[in-house]
Structures are given as structure tokens and as C-alpha cells.
Amino acid sequence: KMRSDPHLFQDAVRSAIEPIIEKVNASLDMSESNDSKWLTLPPEVFVPAKKQIAPFKHCHIGTRSPLHAQALIRELQNQQITINVNGTQIKTGKLYLDFADVTQRSAAKSNRMQKQDPSLQLTLIGKDFDLPGESSKPECTSTTNDVVVPGLICIHDFVSEDEEQVLIACLTGPNAPWAPEQKNFSKTGAVKRRVQHYGYVFDYESADVLRNRKDEEEKTLCPPMPCLPGDSWTKEMLDLFSDNAVKEGSGWDILAAVVERTRQTEFDDNDNEASPVKKRYPDINQITVNEYKRGQGIGSHIDTESAFSDGLISISLGSDCVMEFKHKDTGVKKLVHLPPRSLLLMSSDARYIWNHQIVTRMTDCVNGKVLPRKTRVSLTLRTAITLPSGEGKNDTTPLAKVETRVFPPKWGKVSESEELEDEDISTPETEREHVHAVYDAIATQWHHTRGKRGVLWPGATKFLKELPKGSIVADVGCGDGKYFPAIWEAGSYVIGTDISEPLLQTSIGACANADTNKAGPQNRQVSSSKMGLNSRPAVAVGDCMHIPLQSKSCDAAICIAVMHHLSTSSRRIRCLKELSRVVKKGGMINVQAWALEQESNSKRKFAGTDVFVPFNAQPRYLNKVNANGEKKSQESQNIDEKCKGVAEMYSDAYEGAEYDERKGLVVFQRYCHMYKEGELEDLVSKIDSLEMVGSGFESGNHFVILKVV
Amino acid sequence: MRLLTHNYMQSTVKGTEKGYPLKIEADKVEYEESPFDAEFVKALIPKLNYEILSFALGQIVEKCKQDIEEVQIPELPENIGEDLDEELLKKLHTVLFDLHVVEGHLICPDTGRRFAIKMGIPNMVLHADEM
Numbered sequence: 001k002m003r004s005d006p007h008l009f010q011d012a013v014r015s016a017i018e019p020i021i022e023k024v025n026a027s028l029d030m031s032e033s034n035d036s037k038w039l040t041l042p043p044e045v046f047v048p049a050k051k052q053i054a055p056f057k058h059c060h061i062g063t064r065s066p067l068h069a070q071a072l073i074r075e076l077q078n079q080q081i082t083i084n085v086n087g088t089q090i091k092t093g094k095l096y097l098d099f100a101d102v103t104q105r106s107a108a109k110s111n112r113m114q115k116q117d118p119s120l121q122l123t124l125i126g127k128d129f130d131l132p133g134e135s136s137k138p139e140c141t142s143t144t145n146d147v148v149v150p151g152l153i154c155i156h157d158f159v160s161e162d163e164e165q166v167l168i169a170c171l172t173g174p175n176a177p178w179a180p181e182q183k184n185f186s187k188t189g190a191v192k193r194r195v196q197h198y199g200y201v202f203d204y205e206s207a208d209v210l211r212n213r214k215d216e217e218e219k220t221l222c223p224p225m226p227c228l229p230g231d232s233w234t235k236e237m238l239d240l241f242s243d244n245a246v247k248e249g250s251g252w253d254i255l256a257a258v259v260e261r262t263r264q265t266e267f268d269d270n271d272n273e274a275s276p277v278k279k280r281y282p283d284i285n286q287i288t289v290n291e292y293k294r295g296q297g298i299g300s301h302i303d304t305e306s307a308f309s310d311g312l313i314s315i316s317l318g319s320d321c322v323m324e325f326k327h328k329d330t331g332v333k334k335l336v337h338l339p340p341r342s343l344l345l346m347s348s349d350a351r352y353i354w355n356h357q358i359v360t361r362m363t364d365c366v367n368g369k370v371l372p373r374k375t376r377v378s379l380t381l382r383t384a385i386t387l388p389s390g391e392g393k394n395d396t397t398p399l400a401k402v403e404t405r406v407f408p409p410k411w412g413k414v415s416e417s418e419e420l421e422d423e424d425i426s427t428p429e430t431e432r433e434h435v436h437a438v439y440d441a442i443a444t445q446w447h448h449t450r451g452k453r454g455v456l457w458p459g460a461t462k463f464l465k466e467l468p469k470g471s472i473v474a475d476v477g478c479g480d481g482k483y484f485p486a487i488w489e490a491g492s493y494v495i496g497t498d499i500s501e502p503l504l505q506t507s508i509g510a511c512a513n514a515d516t517n518k519a520g521p522q523n524r525q526v527s528s529s530k531m532g533l534n535s536r537p538a539v540a541v542g543d544c545m546h547i548p549l550q551s552k553s554c555d556a557a558i559c560i561a562v563m564h565h566l567s568t569s570s571r572r573i574r575c576l577k578e579l580s581r582v583v584k585k586g587g588m589i590n591v592q593a594w595a596l597e598q599e600s601n602s603k604r605k606f607a608g609t610d611v612f613v614p615f616n617a618q619p620r621y622l623n624k625v626n627a628n629g630e631k632k633s634q635e636s637q638n639i640d641e642k643c644k645g646v647a648e649m650y651s652d653a654y655e656g657a658e659y660d661e662r663k664g665l666v667v668f669q670r671y672c673h674m675y676k677e678g679e680l681e682d683l684v685s686k687i688d689s690l691e692m693v694g695s696g697f698e699s700g701n702h703f704v705i706l707k708v709v
Numbered sequence: 710m711r712l713l714t715h716n717y718m719q720s721t722v723k724g725t726e727k728g729y730p731l732k733i734e735a736d737k738v739e740y741e742e743s744p745f746d747a748e749f750v751k752a753l754i755p756k757l758n759y760e761i762l763s764f765a766l767g768q769i770v771e772k773c774k775q776d777i778e779e780v781q782i783p784e785l786p787e788n789i790g791e792d793l794d795e796e797l798l799k800k801l802h803t804v805l806f807d808l809h810v811v812e813g814h815l816i817c818p819d820t821g822r823r824f825a826i827k828m829g830i831p832n833m834v835l836h837a838d839e840m
Binding site for chain 2: 427470495499501508528529531532533535536538540545548551554
């Protein structure tokens with residue numbers, strides 16, 4: 001009875017960990033406030049409902065505080081302990097502890113945790129909890145090497161490292177078509193991870209493919225699959241095409257090439273050794289992209305038989321993971337290590353009679369080695385089939401392929417023409433969240449680590465020096481006014497505009513006086529005759545889509561490191577038009593923007609034309625403004641602050657920021673468009689009033705020198 | 710915000726014809742003396758819209774007289790020629806560089822849209838429906 005009652009088992013574990021928790025609590029200073037008292041409450045210990053079958057092999061421990069979780073891991077990992085189950089002393093096997101954030105676990109849905117509880121849920125996976133004396137083995141693929149799953153094939157290095165990098169940047173980048181309002185596709189909330197569908201929508205609620213390609217309520221058309229130009233692609237041509245796509249940073253082209261490579265691959269049939277047949281899946285017509293953050297997994301399942309034909313393919317990018325296969329009748333288990341860049345084929349038995357799952361945890365153990373999980377992007381390639389026909393058998397005819405060469409593929413109807421003559425210049429959400437809000441937040445640190453160092457592009461400095469004395473210069477997107485001293489020293493007057501008010505504020509009185517001993521970088525020094533300008537630089541908050549300066553009023557303009565934050569070509573063209581509008585006829589304009597092509601010695605390398613470039617922010621420098629530009633009230637912060645680390649709190653306050661737990665940093669993702677060689681020139685050629693007088697590449701940037709005509 | 714800067718600014722609100730010159734409603738002005746550079750002033754004068762500079766000074770002069778004690782607010786001649794004596798250059802220097810509108814509003818002459826000036830920085834960003 002003792003062993004069949006989960007409550008007795010839970011109580012035993014609870015008392016066993018009690019001393020550890022008390023030790024942590026004793027070390028905490030609880031004098032400051034009552035608010036944090038609840039952090040000292042003992043953890044909840046429970047055996048998940050599904051696992052309440054004796055003998056108990058593992059349990060969950062929901063802690064109130066990360067400190068508790070850390071102490072438990074420190075004290076218990078790999079240890080054998082004795083627990084007292086209703087008076088009987090039982091020595092456990094070696095314990096294996098893993099943890100996951102409650103918010104990432106389906107278990108969070110159970111009401112065991114308070115919503116605001118920041119604790120970690122600790123999973124004790126003691127393999128042999130109930131077998132005294134025997135040491136446990138954490139889950140490990142080698143223990144299942146002898147188990148054969150017919151129809152399961154794993155090909156390593158199906159995707160190259162270069163392809164992987166560009167694919168991940170593209171599929172998790174600013175243009176990735178994540179399923180809109182995912183709850184519409186999963187009203188039960190079954191899917192917490194981010195997903196993308198191409199070709200046909202997979203609906204998690206009905207566990208079926210939506211053959212009309214759109215959700216009934218939303219009427220949103222699924223993005224088509226990216227395809228290659230033309231047909232009859234040989235393997236060599238595909239590789240060449242993909243190499244080029246890597247150089248061009250075009251993830252969509254690589255995705256198209258990987259799909260075609262998969263369609264052409266001949267898989268050995270390990271299911272039927274007597275009469276080996278090669279298997280091929282040329283009709284693949286659906287892609288689902290899943291992003292598994294560290295600690296996320298997927299429950300045990302067999303893909304709906306009436307939705308997809310035989311042959312399911314999963315390509316892993318970015319992280320290792322162990323997939324668990326379990327025979328649906330016998331319960332026999334097989335653990336398969338999926339290294340990054342590998343392709344896994346599930347066919348015949350592996351597809352129809354073995355369940356597969358990815359256990360929710362932070363690490364995997366492969367042949368004795370613990371592999372921490374990272375963010376894993378998986379590409380699931382499947383062949384969706386026609387509706388089951390009446391009472392008879394399924395019509396297994398593959399659905400028609402829906403493909404496109406218009407990138408990025410988008411939800412909803414997309415114009416067939418490649419050049420979208422879109423005049424819309426309103427600020428897209430991407431820029432609002434991933435450019436404007438980011439700079440508002442990081443302004444102080446940006447100024448300290450960038451502008452203050454006074455690193456100027458020599459080309460831009462030369463351009464400014466050559467302007468006639470007394471020139472009025474518009475610095476559009478001036479940021480913290482990095483170029484102001486160079487402009488003043490050249491004898492000109494600068495009016496700076498920028499969308500970020502916090503950044504502009506850092507420009508005030510920012511430079512050192514060369515005549516004192518307060519030596520700063522040379523480019524940040526101003527001579528005493530210019531100190532008046534420096535103490536109150538001429539700046540205005542303004543949008544480069546509507547520069548708040550009079551037409552034909554300035555003698556020159558610079559626009560440096562701005563255009564790479566504009567996310568559509570209509571906005572890039574508008575920016576150039578605005579620059580040409582405010583400058584007098586005959587006046588000069590210098591535009592610089594980040595280049596896709598970086599020098600080989602550069603620490604920067606961009607895996608795509610449209611990417612997120614992370615900015616690691618130290619919480620103490622962050623401006624206390626949220627994405628809507630409203631100051632957070634001091635009161636509401638106090639309560640949060642008690643429960644959470646400051647960095648974690650800030651990452652919550654900003655859209656598009658993530659909390660780096662290990663480094664205590666807030667990681668912002670800045671949207672950037674990387675210009676290919678010749679791209680700026682192409683844009684300029686569309687504007688009649690601009691004549692190009694020079695162009696080039698400098699320190700990872702493309703630049704153009706323009707004359708207003 | 711200096712009157713020199715104001716000379717170049719305009720409103721870009723939808724429905725604006727010229728958006729220029731912006732009216733100034735000053736709530737707080739400050740004086741900060743800066744080094745006088747005759748050559749620099751001379752170089753800037755021909756680039757200025759002098760009429761608008763006079764207009765701008767007229768908009769803030771009362772506020773300047775209230776808020777500023779350090780100096781007498783210069784009066785500008787109706788027109789200026791090519792020959793500028795040192796006294797006039799100094800006056801122009803003060804008006805162009807040393808008077809600052811710190812708090813207040815810029816107002817679009819066509820639409821009446823008010824742009825706030827805070828800590829000397831005018832905010833000219835438009836709302837989505839004004840573009």
C-alpha cells in the first residue's frame with residue numbers, strides 16, 4: 001500500500017528536502033519586508049497525475065524561489081538519499097535533477113502554482129526511486145541501442161553549418177511568418193511554442209491539416225512554401241544554388257533548396273532488408289517550423305494518419321535533442337539523439353505505431369554526456385493528403401503544392417508581382433518594437449559604449465571636412481550626436497533629428513573640452529570656441545519619413561547607420577527622398593548603412609539580409625520606459641522587484657527583449673536590414689533629384705555620396 | 710532650441726501647405742553666453758531667412774524680458790545689408806546662439822498642431838493619423 005500511494009511518497013520526499021530548504025531560508029534576510037515572506041514557503045512536491053502508478057520513479061518539486069531550486073540541485077544531484085516512507089527507510093538510487101521554467105511547462109496549467117510565481121519547477125528523475133541500493137542511470141541513448149524502430153532513419157549533416165546559420169537567422173528573424181494569434185489555431189492552448197506553417201496550416205485543435213489552407217474564422221491564408229526558380233534541379237545545381245544563397249543571406253532560398261534536397265533524397269529501407277527498396281518523398285507539400293526554447297518539448301504522439309502520408313521528416317537546427325520513441329502497444333522505448341543539422345525520417349512502423357515525444361527539460365544525456373539544450377528550430381516536412389472519402393479508405397493523393405518565389409512568404413493574400421509597389425510608409429510594428437523601443441531603452445548604455453568612444457567612419461569625417469565653412473548640415477538619425485563635434489570643428493552648424501528622444505538627451509553637453517585636461521577621444525573633443533554649441537546641441541525629435549526641416553534649406557545632410565533600421569523598401573526610398581527634399585540644389589548627402597558583406601576579420605557576420613542583431617543591455621543603464629513610451633510607476637515596480645531580478649523585470653517590460661538568466665543581462669533584438677553591394681545605388685537610381693557622385697565600402701558599411709540636382 | 714534652429718524647422722502634418730514658419734509659444738527661455746565668433750556669424754547670415762528670425766524673436770521677446778536678467782534682449786533692425794558692423798554681429802550672435810527656448814510649444818501655422826518643447830528639444834514626431 002505504501003508504495004502505491006503517491007501521497008505517502010510525496011510526503012517522504014517533502015521531509016527529505018526540508019532541511020535543505022530551511023538552510024536556504026535561514027540565510028535570507030527577511031527583515032526588509034513582508035512581501036517576500038512567501039518566497040520562504042516550502043516547495044510543493046507532487047507526482048504528476050499521469051505518473052501516479054507505482055512504483056514511483058520521479059516527482060516534480062515546485063519551488064517558490066530560484067534559490068531553493070539551486071540549493072536542491074547543488075545538494076542532491078547524483079546523490080543517493082534515504083527517504084522515510086511511512087516509517088520505512090528506503091535508500092534511493094542516484095538522483096538526477098533537471099529543471100524547467102514553469103511558464104514553459106504544460107504543468108503550469110495546473111493550478112498548483114500561483115501565476116506570479118517566478119519559481120523553477122524542479123523535476124527529480126530518480127530512475128530507481130523505489131529500488132533501495134541500486135544506482136540509477138539518467139536517461140541515455142546507449143541503453144536503447146539494441147532497440148530497433150523499423151522505418152526510422154537519421155542522416156547526420158543533412159544541412160551544412162553555413163546553411164543552418166542562415167536558415168535560423170531567417171526563420172527566427174524579423175520577417176518570419178509566425179502563426180498569427182496562435183490561439184486561433186489552438187484554442188486549448190496546446191501549443192505554447194512558436195510555430196510557422198507553409199503550404200497548409202496544421203490545426204492543433206483538430207490535429208488535422210486545414211485543406212482550404214486557412215482557419216475557418218480568420219480566413220487567413222497560409223503562407224506558401226518557398227520554391228526554387230524553374231525545375232529540373234540536379235544535386236550539383238542545388239548545392240551551388242544553396243552556396244550562393246548563403247552568400248546572399250537568403251534563408252528562403254536555402255529553405256527551398258533543403259526541401260528540394262529532401263524530396264530528391266533516396267532513403268534506404270531498413271524496414272525490409274529482404275527486398276531493399278529506396279524510398280523517396282517527392283510530394284512533400286507542407287512545412288511546419290517549430291521553435292523549441294530551452295526547456296520546451298512536445299508530448300507523446302503519432303501524427304494524424306488521415307492528415308499526412310507515410311514519411312515524416314524532421315530536420316533539427318541549432319541544438320541537440322533526444323527524441324523518445326515508444327511502441328504504442330508494448331511500451332518499449334527507444335531514445336534517438338538528433339544532432340543539429342540532422343534529418344530524421346519516420347516511415348512505416350516508426351510513423352504509424354511508435355509514439356514520439358521530446359521530454360520537457362533543459363538538458364539531455366547522450367551516452368553518459370550531459371548536453372545542455374539550446375534553442376532548437378525544427379523543420380517538419382510532411383505530405384498532406386486529400387480528405388478521407390466517406391466510409392472507405394483515405395484518399396491518400398497528396399494535396400497540390402502551393403509555392404512561391406515572393407519572399408518573405410506571408411499570411412494572407414500576397415500580390416503575385418515580385419516588386420511590390422507599396423507606397424505605405426507608416427511605421428511597421430517590427431521597427432516600433434525592435435528599433436524605436438530598443439534605442440529608447442538602451443540610450444544611456446549606447447551613448448557610453450558607442451558614441452562616447454568617438455569612433456567615426458573616416459569617409460564621413462572627410463565628407464564633413466570638405467563642406468564649405470558656415471554650412472548648415474542636417475544629421476538625420478543623429479542618435480547621441482556622435483558626428484556633431486566633427487561638424488562644428490569643420491565650421492558648420494548641425495541640426496540633428498532622431499526618433500529616439502532619450503538618445504537625443506544624451507547628446508546634450510556630451511563632449512569633452514579639448515582645452516581642459518579632461519581628455520576624451522579626439523573625435524569627441526570640441527575647441528573652446530564651439531563649447532556653446534556643445535552645451536546645447538540643436539536637436540529635434542523627428543521621423544526620417546517626415547524630416548521636420550524646411551525643403552531646400554540645408555547645405556548638406558548625413559544619414560549614418562539609419563537606413564539599415566528601415567524594414568521596407570518604400571521606407572528606404574522615402575528616407576532618401578526626404579534627405580533630397582531638405583537639401584538645397586547642388587548640396588551633398590552622405591548615406592551609410594550596414595553591409596551584408598563584412599570583412600573576414602570582423603567579429604560581425606550577418607546570416608541574412610533581414611536579421612535581429614542582439615544588444616546586451618546591463619539593467620542598471622536601462623531607461624525606465626516601456627515600449628509605449630510611458631514611464632512605469634515607481635509603486636508598481638516595487639512589488640515586482642521583490643520577486644524578480646531587475647534584469648528579468650526589465651525584459652518583461654519591453655517588447656522584443658529577452659532575459660539572459662546566466663549573465664543577468666537584458667538582450668534586445670534590433671531589427672537590421674543588411675545592404676548588399678549595389679543595393680543603395682539601386683534605391684538612389686529611383687529618385688530623380690539625386691545624382692550619385694561616389695560610393696564604396698568602409699568598415700562593414702556601404703556608403704553613397706549624393707548630389708541634389 | 711535656438712532661433713537659428715527654428716529658422717530651418719517646419720511642420721509636416723498632413724494637410725500642411727508650407728508648415729513654415731512655426732509659431733513659438735515660449736513657457737521658459739534661458740540665456741547662455743557662448744564664445745562670439747564674428748566669422749561664423751557672417752557666414753551664417755546669408756543662409757538665414759532674416760525675416761523669419763525677426764518674426765521668431767518677436768514671438769519670444771516678452772518671455773525673454775521676463776525670464777532673462779543677465780543681458781538686455783537685443784533689438785534687430787528691420788533689414789540688414791551686406792555690411793555688418795561688430796555691434797550688429799554681436800547682437801545677431803546673441804539672438805542666434807545664446808537665447809534658448811527650453812519649455813513651450815511650436816505651432817504649425819496651417820493646422821494649429823502643437824509640438825511640445827521639453828528640455829530644449831522640440832518633439833516633431835507625428836501620430837499615425839497625421840502622416
